[in-house]
Amino acid sequence: AQRVTQPEKLLSVFKGAPVELKCNYSYSGSPELFWYVQYSRQRLQLLLRHISRESIKGFTADLNKGETSFHLKKPFAQEEDSAMYYCALRDNTGGFKTIFGAGTRLFVKA
Amino acid sequence: DTEVTQTPKHLVMGMTNKKSLKCEQHMGHRAMYWYKQKAKKPPELMFVYSYEKLSINESVPSRFSPECPNSSLLNLHLHALQPEDSALYLCASSQDYGTGELFFGEGSRLTVL
Numbered sequence: 001a002q003r004v005t006q007p008e009k010l011l012s013v014f015k016g017a018p019v020e021l022k023c024n025y026s027y028s029g030s031p032e033l034f035w036y037v038q039y040s041r042q043r044l045q046l047l048l049r050h051i052s053r054e055s056i057k058g059f060t061a062d063l064n065k066g067e068t069s070f071h072l073k074k075p076f077a078q079e080e081d082s083a084m085y086y087c088a089l090r091d092n093t094g095g096f097k098t099i100f101g102a103g104t105r106l107f108v109k110a
Numbered sequence: 111d112t113e114v115t116q117t118p119k120h121l122v123m124g125m126t127n128k129k130s131l132k133c134e135q136h137m138g139h140r141a142m143y144w145y146k147q148k149a150k151k152p153p154e155l156m157f158v159y160s161y162e163k164l165s166i167n168e169s170v171p172s173r174f175s176p177e178c179p180n181s182s183l184l185n186l187h188l189h190a191l192q193p194e195d196s197a198l199y200l201c202a203s204s205q206d207y208g209t210g211e212l213f214f215g216e217g218s219r220l221t222v223l
Contacts, residue, residue, distance in 0.1 A: 034211065043114075044153070044200065046211040086152055096208030097166065100152035 002027045004089050004101035012107045013077050021072040021104045023061075023087030032090040033063055033070040034098070039083045047072075047085070057081070077108045112137055116201050116215035124223050125191060131218045133184040133201030141165075141207035142184040144176060145200040147217070153200055159184060160207035191222045 003026045013019050025031060035047040048056045050063040050070060061072045070087060087101040114135045123129050133142065141160045145153035158166035159178040167176075173195070175187040184201055198219050202212040 036212075043216045044214040049211060090208070092208065097155055097158075098212060099155075103152055 002031075002089060002091050002097075002099055004087050004099055006085075006087055006101035006104045008104045009102070010105045010107065012109060014109050015079055016076050019074050019077040019081070019106065019108075021085050021087075021106065023070045023072065023101060025068050025070065025087075025089050027068070027089060027091070029091070029093035031063075032092055033061070034088040034090070035059070035061055035070075035072050036086045036088055036100070037083050038086070044086070077106075079108045079110055082106055082108045112213070114201055114203055114213050114215035116199075116218050118218060119216065120219050120221075122221045122223065123188065123191065125193075127191075128187070128189045130188065131186040131199055131201075131220070133186075133215055134182055135203045135213070136182055137203065137213065138181075139203035139205055139213070140181060141204045142178065143202040143204075143212065144184070144186055145202060145214075147198045147200055149197075157186075158207060165207060188220070191220075193222050196220055196222045 005024045033050040036044050037047040038044045059074045063070050084103050084105050086103045088098050090098045117132045143158050144156040146156050147153045155168050156170045157176040162178045173190045177185040198217040200217045201215040204210045204212050
């Protein structure tokens with residue numbers, strides 16, 4: 001079965017420090033991976049998706065099929081990055097469901 | 111208009127009540143979704159509508175009844191709910207089912223007494 005694992009429930013870093021939010025997945029086919037973010041009192045929204053290979057708000061994520069990972073990285077964290085981050089996988093071989101990981105709360109300290 | 115709008119934002123109901131949650135989008139998206147999110151948990155898929163037809167029902171109890179009157183509207187009818195059904199109910203849409211990103215509404219926070 002498809003599964004998305006985010007091992008850290010909470011990640012706390014200082015402003016200006018690098019940040020990496022981990023995401024591992026199990027999937028038998030060719031997955032489509034996403035990072036969604038939820039800022040305080042805002043709706044859940046897309047941050048980035050692996051097929052676009054963009055850098056959004058300084059964040060990047062590379063799909064590593066060998067390690068089945070899609071870690072989210074930013075070289076210098078900002079206080080406004082504090083939010084809940086969900087890694088998500090879409091099953092493109094059957095059902096096309098989007099499955100979410102448990103989420104990681106990022107707290108960037110001043 | 112690039113938003114998914116959900117009403118009401120908050121709903122309190124008794125176990126014998128009948129109520130409905132509403133969702134609307136005017137982005138021309140052909141797929142609409144209901145997710146349930148309990149506190150400190152990720153969203154869990156409940157239903158998917160594609161081109162106004164129910165495509166997926168994730169074994170949701172029949173006390174939850176979805177309805178898609180047209181391509182812009184999605185309802186979730188609630189009847190005889192249990193206290194454990196209290197949660198944030200999120201509506202989402204996408205260009206088509208299986209493509210593109212999900213656009214989420216702000217959610218309807220439901221409390222069942």
